[in-house]
Amino acid sequence: MTYILLIIGFILLIKGADYFIDGSSNIAALFRIPPLIVGLTIVAFGTGAPEATVSIIAALEGSADVTIGNIVGSNILNISLVIGITAFIFPLSVERPTIKKEIPFAFLATIALFVLISDIGLGVAYENMITRSDGIIFLLFFSIFLYYVIEAARNSREQDKTDLVNHEQVGSWSKNILITVGGLAAIVLGGYLVVESSTDIAYRFGMSETLVGLTIVAIGSSLPELITSVTAALKKQSEIALGNIVGSSIFNILFVLGVASLIAPLPVDPKMFFDIIVLLILTVFLFIFSRTQYKIAKYEGLALTLFYVAYLVYIIMRN
Template identity: 55%
Template sequence: MEYILLVIGFALLIKGADFFVDGASSIAKILKVPPLLIGLTIVAFGTSAPEAAVSINAAMKGSNEIALGNILGSNIFNLLLAIGITAMIKEIKVQKTTIVKEFPLSLYATLMLFLLSVDVYLGGQGENIISRSDGLLLLLGFCVFLFYLVEMAFLSKEEKDDFGEHQKYSISKSIIFSIGGIIGIVFGGDIVVKSASTIAIALGMSQTLVGLTIVAIGTSLPELVTSISAAKKGEGDIAMGNIIGSGLFNILFVLGASAAIHPVAISPKLYTDIILLFIITSVVYFFSTTGRTIDKKEGIFLTISYVFYMIFIIIRN
């Protein structure tokens, strides 16, 4: 039964993402807002809903390794596999604003996560946790990110933007497509995570491994299918904005809210993953600056890197 539910979940994710990209792109045209902004906000926050639901729920139940492992695993999955596969299908063009502002924000957020998690090393006592005050600090960072997006929205109204050949629907149809798509994404992600987690735990996997693999991959499938769908439709801005926005949303809002509800203890194993996330973000940032594109060869490199990462964490655990 769990395997049947897994297939149903995948179907909901894929079709939901397709509808969501159509609706979000159409809304961008109607409001004359650049697709990048839609990718950084509506699409990114919508596709991160499964991560938020899983991590906050896990934090409330005291399952810290799943809560933080889900966030780290999801961000690594998005940067390596989602961008990698998307680039292999179609070269991703990266806007200047993404290189100058969004990527540095991602690096700052990851560095902030690392610094907040090393209490013992910095203070010399206690345990390494993301405390409630740390959670509020991350949420403050999220508010700053939202302020930047609002400012970007106002500035974009003064600019002419090329929205490609994507179809523009009526506002009512666009909203229906977007809402219907996000419902499919959220329910599909929830079904996939629950069924896959049940299967994985039955096989004797640890919470850390479940969080970094099955749960992270399951909650990141919306980002993957949405980015691939956006790339196929020529909406590269939505694809890239979706990944970066989701990463920032996961660290600043999902982890911030989780820690504000219940302090998140840090497993020593996860420090390696935090450092790897910073390195991976830097590598993708570097690829983006070379010709302002991520091409097929770079996509292959990122995809293969994810395979090696999976092998590493399976052996480690």
């Protein structure tokens, strides 16, 4: 039965992503805002829902290793494997604001995570932990990011007031909202089924909680980003594909960890420092690749994918 649920989850993910991209890109047209903004918000937060669900449930159950491992593992997977596979299938064009603001913001969010878990190194505590006060700091940073995105959307609409939307092509508001919400519901349900069934299978094989969080749960809960980004790239919506990943990375650290640590302080496994450093390095690589002719080429996508494979082999051997 577990394997059947796994297959059903994958089917829901694939079909849900298809509808979700169509609906959200049409909503962008109706709102007269750039697809990149939609990718950073509606799509990113929507596809980030599985990570949020898994991490918050894990925090409620006192499984801090799964909570933090899921977030860090998901972000590493998003920036390496998801962008890598997507760019390898279809090179991703990069909007200049993404290079100047969004990717650096994702880097700063990771720096904030590294600093806030370094309690022993900074001499402020005898145990590394994401406390409730750290959670408030994360949520404050997230509110700043939301303010920036809302202002960017508002300015874009003011600049494009003369643009006319062909409603016959993009459909009505109600139709697109229904498609988007229905697609998102399928993504979330599919992600949940994949995570639960794959985690159950992993525990049967004797994997540790930290390893499960960094691999099985991270991969399972990142499947919405992967399917959504690949679907967006195939539909030549590269702004949505890249905005989805960058926005999800910011959302995962600042919002999900912020909320999870407010529920219960999260003790940090010392091994997690290495993984966060890997995430920082990957974000720098993403920034560099994005500046080469303002696109992420096939060979750069392949390099990111191979990087993740090497990282995955290492953490399996480490644990």
